[in-house]
Amino acid sequence: MILGTGSNVGKSLIVAGLCRLFADRGLRVRPFKPQNMSNNAAATAEGEIGRAQALQARAARVAPHPDMNPVLLKPEGEQGSQIILQGRVAGRLASRDFARRGDFLPQVLQSYERLCADADLVIVEGAGSAAETNLRARDIANLGFARAADVPAILIGDIDRGGVIASLVGSHAVLDPADRAMIRGFAVNRFRGAVELFRPGVETIATATGWPCLGVVPWFAAAHRLPAEDGLDLRSERKPGARIRIAVPILPGIANFDDLDPLKLEAEVDLVLVPPGQPLPIADVVILPGSKTTLRDLAALRAEGWDIDILAHRRRGGHVLGLCGGYQMLGRVVRDPSGIEGPAGEAPGLGLLDVETVLDAAKTVRETRFTHAASAAQGRAYEIHLGRTEGPDTRRAPFAVDGRAEGAASPDGRVAGTYLHGAFASDAMRAAWLGAIGGGTQGSDVRFDVLIEQTLDDLAAHLAGHLDVEALLEIARRHRDAAI
Structure with a gap:
């Protein structure tokens, strides 16, 4: 031992x-x-x-x-x-x-x-x-x-x-x-x-x-x-000359933050992990990471003023990606009628996706294979979440999983959300996503699984x-x- x-x-x-x-x-x-x-x-x-x-x-x-x-x-x-x-x-x-x-x-x-x-x-x-x-x-x-x-x-x-x-x-x-x-x-x-x-x-x-x-x-x-176990290990590794800057607010209940590891290793990506007390910087993408307590973290995001930063980022034409709990926050509303996360209630989301989330007691835990809709790239991922997310923007799902659509996207494709964790470990999917963000083909020498x-x-x-x-x-x- x-x-x-x-x-x-x-x-x-x-x-x-x-x-x-x-x-x-x-x-x-x-x-x-x-x-x-x-x-x-x-x-x-x-x-x-x-x-x-x-x-x-x-x-x-x-x-x-x-x-x-x-x-x-x-x-x-x-x-x-x-x-x-x-x-x-x-x-x-x-x-x-x-x-x-x-x-x-x-x-x-x-x-x-x-x-x-x-x-x-x-x-x-x-x-x-x-x-x-x-x-x-x-x-x-x-x-x-x-x-x-x-x-x-x-x-x-x-x-x-x-x-x-x-x-x-x-x-x-x-x-x-x-x-x-x-x-x-x-x-x-x-x-x-x-x-x-x-x-x-x-x-x-x-x-x-x-x-x-x-x-x-x-x-x-x-x-x-290698994936970190503890949120104490979350820190930025700044790359001032990188072509793509990604900002990630560190919320109190951040979960499954190893989703970000493949992006962190990309030479052309400056991944900025933003602690409480600091504004979100000007960036190409804002990623809202997974959360163990969506409603609590949504309130914390507003208390920090990060909602204002994200909406301003969106108005400037920036991209926004929500992962799991972050996906839920991007919708119109998050409801917890049974008090799954605490007192029963609901809160408005950021309104950047035309979807609604209802939390329920049934927990989804599964390994999956996915296809990235925009590039046809495939890979392995997993889901761990409470709740169901539905609405018109799910018709533009960024992924397909086991023959079903997964996630949601805005009409212009600049805002997207998914329940998938680990998708960025797919080299082909990651390269395609970064290429779309950067306005062209995104080369990469990172072979994530080989590197691990x-x-x-x-x-x-x-x-x-x-x-x-x-x-x-x-x-x-x-x-x-x-x-x-």
Whole structure:
């Protein structure tokens, strides 16, 4: 089990790299995260899981499955989260009832045991900090799971954020002896500079904790190519000389933001992610991304004044694209008569598409194949959404999926919306769309799927060079043999 001293220390990336490394050694490897909290989700044939676990499954060269992430909590604001249990919606978890997640331990162990039955090696990812003693009593995400399933762990610290010695030694200090005994070593991630300068730091940690150091992993510069799990990773990579500028407002409930990753990698695209408090810049395209809470994010968009910016952008002849929740916001109205997202009610949309959306309890989760209407380009995508969107502009749907029209577009084609996630991963579709925006054929050297595979291979090689992977395997073997 890969534990961390905090959130965003690189656990997801390390698990993905280890999955690829050991899969390429011929082992049947499966990733597992007992509980995830993220609005970046992926659709599988059996339901939805965290996007990071879908990437880890890809790294392990196996199909993703809900057993790889049996508890997914999708935040819906300060009030709580939607519960996805073994791939399916199972109600809501109020913030004040967070400890109730311990109720899901039987399902977590059930999923883990099913994975183990079909694997040589299961690599488990923790969540947040392993030393959150205030949440330990009913923990299923970190050492609570490790103890219940009897899984040995290593602890990862992130030196890039500073304080890595204190965070590792402090974690050891606050853990109770039984939890502490589950940790068999530590590693330091995201190191920059000369590693030999940190050797005294390694010695300090090892002496204070009694844990061996299993590696100091340098910064992996290509990590930005892989889907991020956490909204904290959302940042612009400005390209002042790019031909096409795309502006994306960062809304509180932004979801499935890895839709933007292929565009971010295009040399001719300047993708500007706009945080709250800043106006939308002059751009060729505004993309309204997916949202876990459409009505709440629509209100936030108006509170920021971004609705005014978008309408002005449209009057200047700019293009607007809405993805999933962003698509719903582009219509005349969004209705929530049953209070699916909160109190029952409705709100006017931006009125840029002649459609209406009604939210209902039935959730669509499916993988799809699509055809892009304007170019006939094809690709794979997925849908994860609540609600139905109907209206005259759906007659100009930008996509066809399984023989049905999908999405909507304005009469001049400059405003469009779709429920599809992941369509930009299709190189042909992305090139055609950018060509239409840029007024001509848009060349691209980016082969997105090839680049993701190469990055996973490079990540595996990076870890092989800086982590003691033989020690990791030996920890797993010794533990297995002791259990037998």
